[in-house]
Amino acid sequence: MYVSVKGGEKAIEAAHALLAEERRGDPAVPELGLDQIAEQLSLGVARVMSEGALYDRELAALAIKQARGDLVEAIFLLRAYRTTLPRLATSLPVDTDRMAVRRRISATFKDIPGGQVLGPTFDYTHRLLDFDLAQPSAQGDAARPSGEPAPARPLPSVARILGEEGLLEREVPGDDAAPVADLTRAPLSFPAERDARLQALARGDEGFLLALGYSTQRGYGRNHPFAGEIRMGDVTVEIQPDDLPFTVEIGDIEVTECQMVNSFKGSKTKPAQFTRGYGLTFGHGERKAMAMALVDRALRCRELGEEAVGPAQDEEFVLYHCDSLEASGFVQHLKLPHYVDFQSELVMVREMRKAAAEAAPKAEAAE
Amino acid sequence: MNTGGYNFAYLDEQTKRMLRRTILKAVAIPGYQVPFGDREMPMPHGWGTGGIQVTAAIIGPDDVLKVIDQGADDTTNAVSIRKFFAKTAGVATTTRTEDATIVQTRHRIPEKPLHEGQILVYQVPIPEPLRWLEPRETETRKMHALSEYGIMHVRLYEDIATHGRIATSYDYPVQVNDRYMMRPSPIPKFDNPKMDMNPALQLFGAGREKRIYAVPPYTKVKSLDFDDYPFEVQSWDQSCALCGAGDSFLDEIITSDRGDRMFVCSDSDYCQDRQAARSKEAAE
Numbered sequence: 165m166y167v168s169v170k171g172g173e174k175a176i177e178a179a180h181a182l183l184a185e186e187r188r189g190d191p192a193v194p195e196l197g198l199d200q201i202a203e204q205l206s207l208g209v210a211r212v213m214s215e216g217a218l219y220d221r222e223l224a225a226l227a228i229k230q231a232r233g234d235l236v237e238a239i240f241l242l243r244a245y246r247t248t249l250p251r252l253a254t255s256l257p258v259d260t261d262r263m264a265v266r267r268r269i270s271a272t273f274k275d276i277p278g279g280q281v282l283g284p285t286f287d288y289t290h291r292l293l294d295f296d297l298a299q300p301s302a303q304g305d306a307a308r309p310s311g312e313p314a315p316a317r318p319l320p321s322v323a324r325i326l327g328e329e330g331l332l333e334r335e336v337p338g339d340d341a342a343p344v345a346d347l348t349r350a351p352l353s354f355p356a357e358r359d360a361r362l363q364a365l366a367r368g369d370e371g372f373l374l375a376l377g378y379s380t381q382r383g384y385g386r387n388h389p390f391a392g393e394i395r396m397g398d399v400t401v402e403i404q405p406d407d408l409p410f411t412v413e414i415g416d417i418e419v420t421e422c423q424m425v426n427s428f429k430g431s432k433t434k435p436a437q438f439t440r441g442y443g444l445t446f447g448h449g450e451r452k453a454m455a456m457a458l459v460d461r462a463l464r465c466r467e468l469g470e471e472a473v474g475p476a477q478d479e480e481f482v483l484y485h486c487d488s489l490e491a492s493g494f495v496q497h498l499k500l501p502h503y504v505d506f507q508s509e510l511v512m513v514r515e516m517r518k519a520a521a522e523a524a525p526k527a528e529a530a531e
Numbered sequence: 532m533n534t535g536g537y538n539f540a541y542l543d544e545q546t547k548r549m550l551r552r553t554i555l556k557a558v559a560i561p562g563y564q565v566p567f568g569d570r571e572m573p574m575p576h577g578w579g580t581g582g583i584q585v586t587a588a589i590i591g592p593d594d595v596l597k598v599i600d601q602g603a604d605d606t607t608n609a610v611s612i613r614k615f616f617a618k619t620a621g622v623a624t625t626t627r628t629e630d631a632t633i634v635q636t637r638h639r640i641p642e643k644p645l646h647e648g649q650i651l652v653y654q655v656p657i658p659e660p661l662r663w664l665e666p667r668e669t670e671t672r673k674m675h676a677l678s679e680y681g682i683m684h685v686r687l688y689e690d691i692a693t694h695g696r697i698a699t700s701y702d703y704p705v706q707v708n709d710r711y712m713m714r715p716s717p718i719p720k721f722d723n724p725k726m727d728m729n730p731a732l733q734l735f736g737a738g739r740e741k742r743i744y745a746v747p748p749y750t751k752v753k754s755l756d757f758d759d760y761p762f763e764v765q766s767w768d769q770s771c772a773l774c775g776a777g778d779s780f781l782d783e784i785i786t787s788d789r790g791d792r793m794f795v796c797s798d799s800d801y802c803q804d805r806q807a808a809r810s811k812e813a814a815e
Binding site: 172173175176193207240243244247250262348349350351352353354466484489490492493494495497500501502503504505507508509510511512515516519 | 537541543549563566567569570571572573575577578580600601602605606607608609610611612637638640656666667668669692695696698700701703717718719720721739741765767780781782783792797
């Protein structure tokens with residue numbers, strides 16, 4: 165005799181207990197501390213902060229620990245927390261020219277004022293597994309090189325240098341008094357303004373943007389990019405309180421910025437000049453910042469009078485599908501029960517097969 | 532788990548106000564999809580975040596909540612959502628359709644008729660009825676604005692031309708109040724007639740797609756059809772194996788690896804009430 169499935173609540177609790185056990189792994193192995201994650205898995209933390217849209221290393225580390233290292237799940241945890249936080253103020257635009265730079269490179273000029281600063285990069289490492297890392301360092305922290313102190317002086321951006329010659333399109337300053345689009349408060353509408361688009365891309369899934377950016381390089385909406393400048397370091401965040409005549413620094417954040425410079429032959433209305441694509445992430449997130457800049461530039465096709473031929477230039481396609489929470493949720497919701505819809509389909513397919521079977525002999529007889 | 536410090540029904544009051552304004556607009560324009568500022572919820576998109584936000588916006592301390600998934604109160608996600616509101620809002624919950632003031636549902640409308648004052652909240656994955664025919668939101672919004680729905684009638688006609696029938700068994704498109712075409716969330720077409728002139732308020736929340744729409748009480752909801760191919764609902768040769776109902780939507784349960792199967796009500800509350808009445812009759 166069939167008894168309908170009961171005890172969903174107990175099953176859920178048991179699943180949660182199993183999950184906690186799996187997360188902890190072998191209890192003989194010391195448990196991870198948040199400081200270890202924040203310090204030693206810092207690029208994972210940076211990605212979770214960027215796409216989680218919340219600058220907090222400790223909470224990002226907690227999310228990574230709770231998510232068992234699944235960064236997309238950790239991003240979800242951080243977002244779900246972020247959405248409950250009150251909005252106290254809107255910061256002033258950060259000035260990345262005043263960044264305390266730890267890495268700064270340009271692929272467009274051999275030398276630039278302030279020089280090329282390689283900083284901590286994987287770029288010229290040989291991807292050979294370093295078996296020395298398999299064991300904790302014998303020398304401990306003493307072995308750590310002190311590293312160059314970050315230059316405190318501002319480094320003018322390559323984009324600014326090009327801009328002075330009129331070769332690069334001017335960056336039209338926005339109206340600082342006007343409210344900034346916020347997708348977390350109001351839904352996207354199309355055509356999307358650039359502020360909303362950049363917000364969507366900054367929160368967007370790195371893998372998705374990487375593939376889209378790559379597709380533009382292979383001809384699906386090519387935009388002739390050069391990495392004008394990539395810089396990474398600390399910038400100061402300031403707010404302007406309503407009732408005070410001066411601005412207040414509320415802290416420093418580490419960001420990675422990519423200014424992509426794209427050749428542009430000009431159009432009927434615009435002379436030839438270089439155009440821009442822009443990418444910015446929290447922490448050190450070069451791959452994401454570069455991919456974002458490529459996609460940002462691709463999405464400017466309408467504004468620049470280019471024909472949209474590639475998926476990366478299709479605003480609705482890109483912006484509706486770049487969010488990992490939305491994509492992950494909807495793909496995975498197929499796990500939820502669909503008994504009723506499936507039963508409806510079963511009933512219909514059976515009827516259609518029955519009708520076809522009844523019709524077939526008659527058709528044969530008629531022949 | 533430590534979850535202290537959250538507002539009543541999880542969402543902050545500003546967010547609820549935004550949602551309520553959206554709902555009011557949706558009620559004022561039956562069937563029209565109103566965009567809203569979807570929030571990240573503590574469960575994934577696809578798990579009913581739209582319905583949960585609608586419920587969170589309308590629920591009060593005196594409400595009695597029922598949550599069903601596939602018609603049943605005991606499916607895991609229904610259990611999870613019911614527990615979420617029991618925890619964050621401290622409201623009473625029930626499995627009895629007639630006792631609930633709010634019924635949140637995924638994929639079904641309860642078999643028992645709803646009454647005035649009740650609110651049925653649907654979880655909606657894709658709110659746009661024209662989406663499979665036109666993927667662009669910019670286009671479909673225009674089509675709604677112009678009541679340009681011919682494309683859907685052509686699709687239904689093509690079904691008839693190819694299959695001799697309209698081959699849509701769930702998520703069957705409807706027209707609300709003779710104006711907006713609406714997607715009834717993927718309920719089986721069996722449930723479509725229940726939407727028409729229903730005394731309860733019907734609210735639809737699509738979180739990922741950031742849309743809310745509504746069917747106010749006693750509003751006309753017509754399933755699309757043709758004069759010579761009228762709309763019809765599924766029927767089964769069997770009755771429910773547990774309660775004997777011949778008028779309910781049946782789930783097919785596979786009971787052995789030899790292909791044995793039985794049919795039982797998808798609406799667990801309806802089925803249990805009927806079973807209780809039968810055993811009472813038998814005892815008398």
